[in-house]
Amino acid sequence: MTTIKDVAERAGVAPSTVSYVLSGSRKISEDTRRAVQVAIDELGYHPRASARTLRSARTRVLALAAPRVPGAYRAIDGRFAIDVTDAARVHGYDVLLMTDSDGVGGLRRVARSRLADAAVLMAVEDRDPRVEVLRELGFPGALLGHDDHAALPWTDLDWEAAVALAVRETAAAGHRRILFLSSAEHEVAARRGYALHGLDGARRAAVETAADVRVIPSHRDPDVLARRLSEALAVRPVPTALVVQHLILLPRLLDAVAAAGLRVPHDLTVVLVGSLPDEMGIRHLPRIDLPVAQMSTAVARLAIDAIGPGRDGRSSTSRESLAAPVSSTPSGAPHHLIQPRMAGPVIAPPSPG
Amino acid sequence: MTTIKDVAERAGVAPSTVSYVLSGSRKISEDTRRAVQVAIDELGYHPRASARTLRSARTRVLALAAPRVPGAYRAIDGRFAIDVTDAARVHGYDVLLMTDSDGVGGLRRVARSRLADAAVLMAVEDRDPRVEVLRELGFPGALLGHDDHAALPWTDLDWEAAVALAVRETAAAGHRRILFLSSAEHEVAARRGYALHGLDGARRAAVETAADVRVIPSHRDPDVLARRLSEALAVRPVPTALVVQHLILLPRLLDAVAAAGLRVPHDLTVVLVGSLPDEMGIRHLPRIDLPVAQMSTAVARLAIDAIGPGRDGRSSTSRESLAAPVSSTPSGAPHHLIQPRMAGPVIAPPSPG
DNA sequence: CCCGTTTGTCGAATCGATTCGACTGAGTGG
DNA sequence: CCACTCAGTCGAATCGATTCGACAAACGGG
Structure with a gap:
C-alpha cells in the first residue's frame, strides 16, 4: 500500500510538502508541485480516509x-x-x-x-x-x-397540499362525487404525518369545492382494500372519481375497479398522489408527483x-x-x-x- | 469527545490496559476490569472507528x-x-x-x-x-x-432453472399452449445473465414437456408490451397460460389481459417468475420465488x-x-x-x- | 533464603495524514 | 556589504487505539 511517505521519497521531498501540494493550503514552487504530481500519478496514490478522519475528526x-x-x-x-x-x-x-x-x-x-x-x-x-x-x-x-x-x-412533502390539489383539480374537471382512498389504517393509527396530513388535505378541499368527498380508509391487506372499494363503488349515485394516496396496492385496486364493471377513465377517473417506480409504467393516470x-x-x-x-x-x-x-x-x-x-x-x- | 485516555485516567490505569479490557486479548485482574468497565459506562465511551482502522488496516x-x-x-x-x-x-x-x-x-x-x-x-x-x-x-x-x-x-439465482420450473409446472397442470414473456429486449441485447438464462430455461422446458411454448420478448415501454401481448393472445388456438419473467410492468400486463376479454385464472393462467415487493399484494398468483x-x-x-x-x-x-x-x-x-x-x-x- | 517463573500492568512505538513553527537561501533596500 | 524580508520547504507533534516488549510484584521450589 502506497502512503504519503512513498510519494515523498519518490519525489525527493518531505511528506508535509506532498500534503501541501494535495491541499493547496501553502505555496509550493511549480517545479516541486510537478515532481510531486508525477510521483502521485505513477504510484496511484490516494490518501487513506481513516488517517484523514483521525486527524480532522471528520469522516465525510x-x-x-x-x-x-x-x-x-x-x-x-x-x-x-x-x-x-x-x-x-x-x-x-x-x-x-x-x-x-x-x-x-x-x-x-x-x-x-x-x-x-x-x-x-x-x-x-x-x-x-x-x-x-x-x-x-x-x-x-x-x-x-x-x-x-x-x-x-x-x-x-406537503401531503396536505398534495391531496388537496388532487381533489381540487378533480373537482375542477367537473367531478362532484369523489372517493379518497387514504393511507392504510395502521399508518393513521401510528399517527404518521403523511397519513394525517393527507386526510386533512382531503377534508379541506372538500369544503372548498363543496364536492361530495368520501374517505375510504385503506388497509395493508389487499383483500380488505378490494372489499372496501367494491362497497364504496356500489353506492348510488356512483362516484365518478377516485383519488388514491395508498398507491402501493394499485394493481389490486385497479383489479377491483375492473371487477366492479367500471372502465378507467371512462366510468371512473383515477388520480394518484405520490410516487411509484417509473419502471412500473403507470404513466397513463393523472397524478401528483412526489419529488423524491x-x-x-x-x-x-x-x-x-x-x-x-x-x-x-x-x-x-x-x-x-x-x-x-x-x-x-x-x-x-x-x-x-x-x-x-x-x-x-x-x-x-x-x-x- | 471521550477517548481511551479519559477512560484510563478515570479508572486510574494506563490506556493500554483499557484496550486489553476491551479486546480481552490479555489477562486482566477482575478488580481492574471492573474499574475500567465502570469508567467506560460512566463516560459512555466507544472506540473511534478511524483510529482502529488506521491501526488495523481494516474498516469493517x-x-x-x-x-x-x-x-x-x-x-x-x-x-x-x-x-x-x-x-x-x-x-x-x-x-x-x-x-x-x-x-x-x-x-x-x-x-x-x-x-x-x-x-x-x-x-x-x-x-x-x-x-x-x-x-x-x-x-x-x-x-x-x-x-x-x-x-x-x-x-x-438460477434463472434457467426458475423459468424451466415455471414452464414445467404449468405444463404439468395440463396446459399445452404457453406464452413466455421474457425479459425486455434491451436486457437481452445487453446480454444480461438473467435474460439469457431465462430464455434457455424456457426452451429447455419446452423440449422436455413437448408443450407449445411461444416467447414474447418484453419491452420497457408498457404500450409496446401491451400491444405484443394482445397480438399473442389473439392467435388461435388461444394460449391458456402465461409465464412472466418481466414482472415490473405487471399492472399494465394484467390490464392488457383484461382488455383482451380474458379473466385470470379462468381463461388464462398467469405464473410469475421473480419477486415483487410483498407490499404490492400480488399474492393471488402462482409464482417462482426469487429468494432475495x-x-x-x-x-x-x-x-x-x-x-x-x-x-x-x-x-x-x-x-x-x-x-x-x-x-x-x-x-x-x-x-x-x-x-x-x-x-x-x-x-x-x-x-x- | 534465593532464584526462576508467572501474573498483571505500563510505556513506547506504530498506523498515515495534516499542520504549525522553524529554518534556509534568495532577493532587496539602505 | 550587511541586515531584513519573504518564499518555499522541512521536521516534529498530533489525532486515538492497539500491541509488543519490559518490568515489578507475588509466588513457588529447592
Missing part, C-alpha cells in the same frame, strides 16, 4: 437510517436511499446505510464510534426515539418526514449543513449558497416543505349520464 | 455498488441493498452505499481511499468494467449476478470471506463455518447458485373448451 460520511418495520419493506425507501446518496456525493459525502431493526441501538453505535458526521433519519414518526438519541449524543442530523416537536432540520429527488437533495443538504467545522476549523459547506429554507416551526430549525405538482395526462371530466 | 465496512443505469431505478435493487446490509451486520460489517453514475470511478475512489474492506457489485453485466477495476487494484469483492469469465466469488434475502446473505458472506487478515493478523470470519459452496466454474472462485422454489396458489388447469 452521512449515516442514512432506513426504517425497519419488521417484515415490511417499502419500495419508496430504496428510492430515497439512492437519491440521498446521490445528493450527498454532490457535496463530497458518502453514505453509510443503516438498516438495524433496532434503529436506536444502531444509531448510537454509529454516532459514538464516529463512523459518520451526521445522520439522516428516514420515515420519522411522531415522537421518534431516534431523534432523542441524536439530541442526547449531540450528533447532527436531519429528518425525512417530520414531527413538529423535534428541534432538528427536516424535509417533508428534490426531497433527498434538500435533506442531504440540511444534514451536511448541521455538521460543524472539523478539528482544524474548515467548514464543509459554503453556507451562503443554501437557498433560504422557510423557517416557521416553533423549534426554529430549518426545513423544506416540498410543494406538490400535477403530472401525467389531464384529468378526464365525468362521462355524461 | 463493505462497499455496495448499486447499478446506475442513468435514469433507471429498479425497485429490486433497493431491496437487495437493505438485505445485503442486514447480512453484513450479522458479521459485524457496515455498508457504504455507492450510487455513482460512474461506477468505475466511484469504485476506484472508495477502494483507493480504503473506505471499505471489500466491495459487493450489484447487477453485474457481461464483461463488467468494475470487475476489472477490482482486479487491477487487488481489492476483494463479490458479485450479485455473474459472468463466467470473472475470477471473483459470486451469487446468482438468501442471495444477499450469501453474497455478503462471500465478500467478507474474501477479505484477508488485517495488519495484526486476525481474520474476520471463522472460515470453517461457511457452508461449502459449489465450485465448478473454470475460474474456481466460490459461488452460490440459488435454487428456485414454487410459491403462491397452485397452478389452475386450463378451463375445458
Whole structure:
C-alpha cells in the first residue's frame, strides 16, 4: 500500500510538502508541485480516509437510517436511499446505510464510534426515539418526514397540499362525487404525518369545492382494500372519481375497479398522489408527483449543513449558497416543505349520464 | 469527545490496559476490569472507528455498488441493498452505499481511499468494467449476478432453472399452449445473465414437456408490451397460460389481459417468475420465488470471506463455518447458485373448451 | 533464603495524514 | 556589504487505539 511517505521519497521531498501540494493550503514552487504530481500519478496514490478522519475528526460520511418495520419493506425507501446518496456525493459525502431493526441501538453505535458526521433519519414518526438519541449524543442530523416537536432540520412533502390539489383539480374537471382512498389504517393509527396530513388535505378541499368527498380508509391487506372499494363503488349515485394516496396496492385496486364493471377513465377517473417506480409504467393516470429527488437533495443538504467545522476549523459547506429554507416551526430549525405538482395526462371530466 | 485516555485516567490505569479490557486479548485482574468497565459506562465511551482502522488496516465496512443505469431505478435493487446490509451486520460489517453514475470511478475512489474492506457489485453485466477495476487494484469483492469469465466469488439465482420450473409446472397442470414473456429486449441485447438464462430455461422446458411454448420478448415501454401481448393472445388456438419473467410492468400486463376479454385464472393462467415487493399484494398468483434475502446473505458472506487478515493478523470470519459452496466454474472462485422454489396458489388447469 | 517463573500492568512505538513553527537561501533596500 | 524580508520547504507533534516488549510484584521450589 502506497502512503504519503512513498510519494515523498519518490519525489525527493518531505511528506508535509506532498500534503501541501494535495491541499493547496501553502505555496509550493511549480517545479516541486510537478515532481510531486508525477510521483502521485505513477504510484496511484490516494490518501487513506481513516488517517484523514483521525486527524480532522471528520469522516465525510452521512449515516442514512432506513426504517425497519419488521417484515415490511417499502419500495419508496430504496428510492430515497439512492437519491440521498446521490445528493450527498454532490457535496463530497458518502453514505453509510443503516438498516438495524433496532434503529436506536444502531444509531448510537454509529454516532459514538464516529463512523459518520451526521445522520439522516428516514420515515420519522411522531415522537421518534431516534431523534432523542441524536439530541442526547449531540450528533447532527436531519429528518425525512417530520414531527413538529423535534428541534432538528427536516424535509417533508406537503401531503396536505398534495391531496388537496388532487381533489381540487378533480373537482375542477367537473367531478362532484369523489372517493379518497387514504393511507392504510395502521399508518393513521401510528399517527404518521403523511397519513394525517393527507386526510386533512382531503377534508379541506372538500369544503372548498363543496364536492361530495368520501374517505375510504385503506388497509395493508389487499383483500380488505378490494372489499372496501367494491362497497364504496356500489353506492348510488356512483362516484365518478377516485383519488388514491395508498398507491402501493394499485394493481389490486385497479383489479377491483375492473371487477366492479367500471372502465378507467371512462366510468371512473383515477388520480394518484405520490410516487411509484417509473419502471412500473403507470404513466397513463393523472397524478401528483412526489419529488423524491428534490426531497433527498434538500435533506442531504440540511444534514451536511448541521455538521460543524472539523478539528482544524474548515467548514464543509459554503453556507451562503443554501437557498433560504422557510423557517416557521416553533423549534426554529430549518426545513423544506416540498410543494406538490400535477403530472401525467389531464384529468378526464365525468362521462355524461 | 471521550477517548481511551479519559477512560484510563478515570479508572486510574494506563490506556493500554483499557484496550486489553476491551479486546480481552490479555489477562486482566477482575478488580481492574471492573474499574475500567465502570469508567467506560460512566463516560459512555466507544472506540473511534478511524483510529482502529488506521491501526488495523481494516474498516469493517463493505462497499455496495448499486447499478446506475442513468435514469433507471429498479425497485429490486433497493431491496437487495437493505438485505445485503442486514447480512453484513450479522458479521459485524457496515455498508457504504455507492450510487455513482460512474461506477468505475466511484469504485476506484472508495477502494483507493480504503473506505471499505471489500466491495459487493450489484447487477453485474457481461464483461463488467468494475470487475476489472477490482482486479487491477487487488481489492476483494463479490458479485450479485455473474459472468463466467470473472475470477471473483459470486451469487446468482438460477434463472434457467426458475423459468424451466415455471414452464414445467404449468405444463404439468395440463396446459399445452404457453406464452413466455421474457425479459425486455434491451436486457437481452445487453446480454444480461438473467435474460439469457431465462430464455434457455424456457426452451429447455419446452423440449422436455413437448408443450407449445411461444416467447414474447418484453419491452420497457408498457404500450409496446401491451400491444405484443394482445397480438399473442389473439392467435388461435388461444394460449391458456402465461409465464412472466418481466414482472415490473405487471399492472399494465394484467390490464392488457383484461382488455383482451380474458379473466385470470379462468381463461388464462398467469405464473410469475421473480419477486415483487410483498407490499404490492400480488399474492393471488402462482409464482417462482426469487429468494432475495438468501442471495444477499450469501453474497455478503462471500465478500467478507474474501477479505484477508488485517495488519495484526486476525481474520474476520471463522472460515470453517461457511457452508461449502459449489465450485465448478473454470475460474474456481466460490459461488452460490440459488435454487428456485414454487410459491403462491397452485397452478389452475386450463378451463375445458 | 534465593532464584526462576508467572501474573498483571505500563510505556513506547506504530498506523498515515495534516499542520504549525522553524529554518534556509534568495532577493532587496539602505 | 550587511541586515531584513519573504518564499518555499522541512521536521516534529498530533489525532486515538492497539500491541509488543519490559518490568515489578507475588509466588513457588529447592
